[in-house]
Amino acid sequence: MSRPLLTVxxxxxxxxxxxxAATAGAVPHYAVADLPAALRENAHAxxxxxxxxxxxxxxSRTVETNRHAVTILDEAGAxxxxxxxxxxxxxxxxxxxxxVYDAAGKVIRQLRAADVRDFSLSDGFSLASDGRGRAADMxxxxxxxxxxYEYEVVSTNPLFYSSxxxxxxxxLAVEKSTFRVVTPTNLPLRYKEQHLPSxxxxxxxxxxxxxxxxxxVQNLAAVEEExxxxxxxxxxxxxxxxxxxxxxxxxxxxxxxxxTLGQWNYDLNAGRDELPAAMKARIASLVQxxxxxxxxxxxxxxxLQANTRYISIQLGIGGWQTFPASSVAANGYGDCKALTNYCxxxxxxxxxxxxxxxxxxxxxxxxxxxxxxxxxxxxxCVPLTKAAxxxxxxxxxxxxxxxxxxxxxxxxxxxxxxxxxxxxKLVRTPRYGVAENRRERRADVYLDAQGxxxxxxxxxxxxLEQDNFNALFHSLAPAEQKKRVADILPLxxxxxxxxxxxxxxxxxxxxxxxxxxxxxxxxxxxxxxRVFLSAxxxxxxxxxxxxxxxxxxxxxxxNAFTHSDTIRIHVPxxxxxxxxxxPVKLTTAFGTYSSQVLALPDGTLQYVRQLRMPLxxxxxxxxxAYVEFRRKISAxxxxxxxxxxxxx
Numbered sequence: 198m199s200r201p202l203l204t205v206x207x208x209x210x211x212x213x214x215x216x217x218a219a220t221a222g223a224v225p226h227y228a229v230a231d232l233p234a235a236l237r238e239n240a241h242a243x244x245x246x247x248x249x250x251x252x253x254x255x256x257s258r259t260v261e262t263n264r265h266a267v268t269i270l271d272e273a274g275a276x277x278x279x280x281x282x283x284x285x286x287x288x289x290x291x292x293x294x295x296x297v298y299d300a301a302g303k304v305i306r307q308l309r310a311a312d313v314r315d316f317s318l319s320d321g322f323s324l325a326s327d328g329r330g331r332a333a334d335m336x337x338x339x340x341x342x343x344x345x346y347e348y349e350v351v352s353t354n355p356l357f358y359s360s361x362x363x364x365x366x367x368x369l370a371v372e373k374s375t376f377r378v379v380t381p382t383n384l385p386l387r388y389k390e391q392h393l394p395s396x397x398x399x400x401x402x403x404x405x406x407x408x409x410x411x412x413x414v415q416n417l418a419a420v421e422e423e424x425x426x427x428x429x430x431x432x433x434x435x436x437x438x439x440x441x442x443x444x445x446x447x448x449x450x451x452x453x454x455x456x457t458l459g460q461w462n463y464d465l466n467a468g469r470d471e472l473p474a475a476m477k478a479r480i481a482s483l484v485q486x487x488x489x490x491x492x493x494x495x496x497x498x499x500x501l502q503a504n505t506r507y508i509s510i511q512l513g514i515g516g517w518q519t520f521p522a523s524s525v526a527a528n529g530y531g532d533c534k535a536l537t538n539y540c541x542x543x544x545x546x547x548x549x550x551x552x553x554x555x556x557x558x559x560x561x562x563x564x565x566x567x568x569x570x571x572x573x574x575x576x577x578c579v580p581l582t583k584a585a586x587x588x589x590x591x592x593x594x595x596x597x598x599x600x601x602x603x604x605x606x607x608x609x610x611x612x613x614x615x616x617x618x619x620x621x622k623l624v625r626t627p628r629y630g631v632a633e634n635r636r637e638r639r640a641d642v643y644l645d646a647q648g649x650x651x652x653x654x655x656x657x658x659x660x661l662e663q664d665n666f667n668a669l670f671h672s673l674a675p676a677e678q679k680k681r682v683a684d685i686l687p688l689x690x691x692x693x694x695x696x697x698x699x700x701x702x703x704x705x706x707x708x709x710x711x712x713x714x715x716x717x718x719x720x721x722x723x724x725x726x727r728v729f730l731s732a733x734x735x736x737x738x739x740x741x742x743x744x745x746x747x748x749x750x751x752x753x754x755x756n757a758f759t760h761s762d763t764i765r766i767h768v769p770x771x772x773x774x775x776x777x778x779x780p781v782k783l784t785t786a787f788g789t790y791s792s793q794v795l796a797l798p799d800g801t802l803q804y805v806r807q808l809r810m811p812l813x814x815x816x817x818x819x820x821x822a823y824v825e826f827r828r829k830i831s832a833x834x835x836x837x838x839x840x841x842x843x844x845x
């Protein structure tokens with residue numbers, strides 16, 4: 198039977214700190230022997246008890262308490278014995294408490310104030326950040342044991358309400374987890390439920406002018422991570438909440454649609470895009486005589502990159518409200534909001550209209566069906582209004598190296614909230630698929646009679662395929678670039694004799710070109726009169742294991758790309774091919790694959806391989822077919838070429 202709801206009075210006593218959650222409800226027992234065997238299976242840790250409560254005090258203030266106990270079964274679950282509580286100018290930590298219990302449920306020690314580290318969460322390049330953390334570490338040397346934490350955070354930033362992830366990680370079981378929201382009737386709660394199991398308890402009551410919502414799950418077995426599956430947090434029970442009305446440091450807003458959220462952000466920054474007269478004149482001179490709208494935008498963007506640098510500002514309302522454009526013009530720096538607003542102002546001086554857009558960068562896309570504050574970054578959207586063909590230019594204003602009109606994996610392939618005078622509008626950022634994300638490799642392999650080889654390899658990468666290598670090029674010295682590339686080469690025995698990494702010829706997409714010289718000792722040692730080698734030098738794909746039992750998650754193939762390889766194999770005189778792999782061609786819904794080895798008239802062999810994988814999602818029932826697709830690719834990639842010596 199589910200535990201009954203706490204009364205409003207009891208909840209408020211807990212929030213005030215007059216009583217603890219333990220005395221307001223049932224006192225949990227954490228003896229490991231009490232754990233059901235089913236919850237230990239495939240688990241590194243088990244949530245014995247969690248109670249997360251959000252109390253909405255007013256339009257401008259919330260209080261969140263969290264109390265949870267986790268039994269750590271082995272070293273792989275030890276991170277659950279640590280706790281970090283974030284705070285800043287708008288969020289205050291009232292307390293952080295902790296207790297460790299041994300396997301029998303006996304108290305080992307209590308968390309002391311001296312055990313809690315208080316430190317800045319500055320990222321190292323912020324000009325100003327008030328983000329801090331209180332961290333506790335109660336890991337023990339002997340397993341199993343149980344750690345219990347309790348903390349409270351008072352927030353004057355009700356733009357963000359709590360989210361409840363009952364089972365956020367793989368190999369974590371849950372004995373009981375409860376999420377509760379208490380809100381005044383005149384501040385209705387907006388919420389979205391995800392994957393609640395059939396046995397979940399969901400209760401909504403009203404008492405004394407307050408609305409009380411409670412969700413509870415029990416006895417959730419550990420979930421194992423599956424190949425090519427979405428993150429476990431996307432598959433397990435969760436509840437997301439948001440306000441209908443909020444106020445942050447005197448700035449009032451409503452949040453019942455993307456339009457109203459965008460309106461609040463737009464109004465917060467309205468009028469902060471005024472430039473000094475001298476800067477307006479400088480931009481007018483920069484684009485004078487340039488009639489092509491895209492070219493005008495490019496000139497302004499390149500000016501921005503050459504004359505500004507990124508720093509982070511995270512102070513109170515500064516998390517959303519930009520520095521004025523005049524400040525960036527004077528100082529030459531700003532955070533994502535300030536630089537984007539500044540670029541917008543520069544474009545305005547060049548007679549080009551642009552709009553700031555909120556986006557969730559470097560993380561999965563937002564939940565488009567639940568309007569709420571899910572964003573962490575700002576970019577610039579520039580609709581082409583004077584071009585012959587309708588189009589849109591997107592600008593990442595924080596980067597001094599990004600190619601014009603390229604979003605990359607950081608902000609591409611997702612939704613953004615366009616901020617307009619009429620409010621917010623969801624739009625899509627540029628999509629990068631199999632045609633854009635290419636890796637094209639050409640190599641020559643020279644084999645000697647002893648089985649040693651050398652190789653020259655040229656690899657062209659475009660779109661998302663080049664993102665990581667572009668970052669290497671701009672952030673590391675050549676020697677360190679070479680080391681990083683060596684670390685990812687799928688070769689057992691090699692050395693790099695030549696190396697270069699540099700941007701390729703300018704195109705609509707950024708490109709990176711990597712040139713390698715390789716020494717490959719004992720690459721294909723003779724076996725009697727024969728030599729066996731794989732024509733596929735660097736692009737072998739692995740097979741996947743069959744599902745053990747029933748597959749639980751759908752298949753998410755979120756990395757769209759085209760990989761092409763052309764490899765010429767040069768062998769010494771007195772050696773000829775005896776057996777070549779049969780050509781392989783696979784055409785499936787998952788992707789397409791082909792490979793072939795041809796004997797050329799000059800005595801060399803040419804291996805040609807292509808793999809195209811679109812961005813697609815499939816039902817979990819298709820996993821067996823996907824495994825077979827991968828198995829066939831793996832087998833083809835490993836298929837040997839057999840040479841025979843003719844001069845012995």
